[in-house]
Amino acid sequence: MAVVTLKVPDPLGQPEPASVEAVMERARAAQKAFANVDQETADAAVRALAWSLYNPDHARELAELAVQDTGLGNVADKIRKKQRKTFGTLRDLLRSPSVGVIERDEAKGLVKYAKPMGVIGAVTPSTNPGATPVNKAMMAVKGRNAIVIAPSPLGYRTTARIVDLMRAELAQIGLPEDLVQILPSPVTKESTEALMKACDLVVVTGSQDNVRRAYSSGTPAIGVGAGNVPVIIDETADLDAAAERIRDSKIFDNSTSCSSENAVVIVDAVYDAALAALERAGAYLCTPPERERVIGRLWVKGKLSRDLIARDAAVLAEAFELPPQARDRRFFLVEETGVGKGYPLSGEKLALVLTVYRASDFAAAKERVREILEHQGKGHSCGLHTTDMDRARELAEDLDVVRVLVNFAHTFGNGGGFNSGLGFTLSMGCGSWQKNSISENLSYRNMLNITHLVTAIPEDKPSEEELFGPHWKRIGHQEGAR
Incomplete structure (x- = not known):
């Protein structure tokens, strides 16, 4: 595609915006210039933004910067996450129309x-x-x-850097840099709320406080919910495959993902064998005294410790005073029997700690998962390792979640995957169960207005008998009595 330069008047005459109002004025000017581009140009912009992060040098730089600034996760997995998510999202977006006619339904005349x-x-x-x-x-x-x-104040420097890179890529192909901007530092609740009120749609990933603020801003909003993923291992599962999937998902980026497993519910018939499989996959099973240290140190005054969430396994092993044989383990298993406020292990941990529950059978496992979700994470997702698809369908029918994943490393399927039909995203809607406005993975379709062209079709008007007949039979209605 030839480079097409879109000229945008500078409404402020200054190179760097210094307020929410200034940022919005520049954004509106850039969007106005971009609003009528063709599909090829829109897709060129998407590719440019994707390359700003997929570029291996940039992915590494930003991963290092994120870990340095936030202390969360690890560099290698952050590089993988940035490139995998960006590549998958680009695949999805380039396959979808977003300009002009995006759908025709001849039968309905739409x-x-x-x-x-x-x-x-x-x-x-x-x-x-x-x-x-x-x-x-x-x-x-x-x-x-x-x-x-x-952005989160903790990650401001990283976000500011990627915004600079996105803007540079847009400029390189002649498109307005101000299509992508960041709020001036320091980001405060006040400036974030001002943005929420001034923009046309708010999309929130992160703290539930921000989600609530978005929904009360007066602007249309999409907020996503908290995760606390429970997964079941039943007696039909391939135990080693299940253990390896759980490990791969749990340890990814030190459990920073909302889709990371937080509890595994194992049916009694394979409980010991499944624990052994998890240990072969790299887990360490904590003893009862060690369990108490995990709880006492991972939670401080009822809140997760900033010093231990999303840290390497070796850091946790030392903090929990685990024995030498635990020091080279990948994640830690802690058995639990209860769910609720008095049982912190039943909630989201953002750490390489996986809670283990024992259930008498699949029915009991399903009810345990329901309890966990009612406590935290309702609407988000759950998983099942099984060879019995009837059980998977039962979970989908009975549980209040948006996603039920079967035989997946949960983190790699829930937000889209190359072997998952879910769209790539980093924002998972949880439906009305978490007071979210969407019950799907966030996508570009959530950021479009749709105009419907309506033309006449052959009349589709059924008879009264077709519509009311079953009700008339129930109440003894006589045709002639109408």
Whole structure:
């Protein structure tokens, strides 16, 4: 594609915005210039944003910066996450129309046209200060929107750097840099709320306080819920395969993902064998005294310790005073019997600690998962390791979750995967169960307005008998009595 330069008037005459109002004015000017581009140009913008992070040098730089600034996760997995999520999201976006006619239904006489929303306000978390801003920016620009990012203060430097890189890539192909901006530092609750009120759609990933603020801002909002993923291992499962999937998912980026397993519920018939499989996969099973140290040190005054969440396994082993044989383990198993406020292990941990429950059979395991989700994470997701698909369908029918994953490393399937039909995203909607407005993975479609062209079709009007007949039979209604 030839480079097309879109000229944007400078409404302020200054190179660096210094307020929410200034940022919004620049965003609106850039979006206005971009609003009527063709699909090829919109996709070129998406590719440019994707390359800003997928570029191996940038992925490494930003992963190192994120770990240095936040202390969360590890560099190798953050590089993998940035490239995998960006590549998968780009795949999804390039396969989808977002300009002009995006859908036709001849039978209903409907043609759907995509229109931009305007300026998207995106609140992003410290756990993914590089990947989430790019993921949301790609989706926003796919729909010919501009985006302004309000990052977590802890991850500000990382987010500011990726915003600079995104802007440079846009400029290189002649598109407005101000399609992507960041709130001026320091980001405060006040400046974030001002952005929420000024933009056309708010998309929030991160703290539930920010989600609630978004929904009360008066602006249309999409917030996502907290995770606390429980998975079941039943007696039909391939135990070693299940253990390896759970390990791969649990240890990824030191459990920073909301899709990371937080509890495994094992049916009694294979309990000991499943624990052995998890130990072969790299787990260490804590003794009862060690369990008490895990609880006492991972939670301080009822809150997760900032010094231990998302840390390497060796750091945790030392902090928990585990024996030498635990020092080279990948993650830690802690048995539990209760669920609720008095049982902190039943909640999300953001750490390489996996809670283990024993259930008498599959029915009991399902009810334990329900209890865990009712306590925390309802609506988000759960998993099952099995060869019995009837059980998977039973979970999907009976549990209040948006996603039920079968035989997956949960982190790699829940937010989209190359062997998962779910769309790539870093923001998982949890439905009304967590007071979210979407019960799906966030996508560019959530950032479009749709115009419906309606033309006449042959009349589709059933008879009264077709519609009311079953009810008339129930109540003894006589045709002639009408």
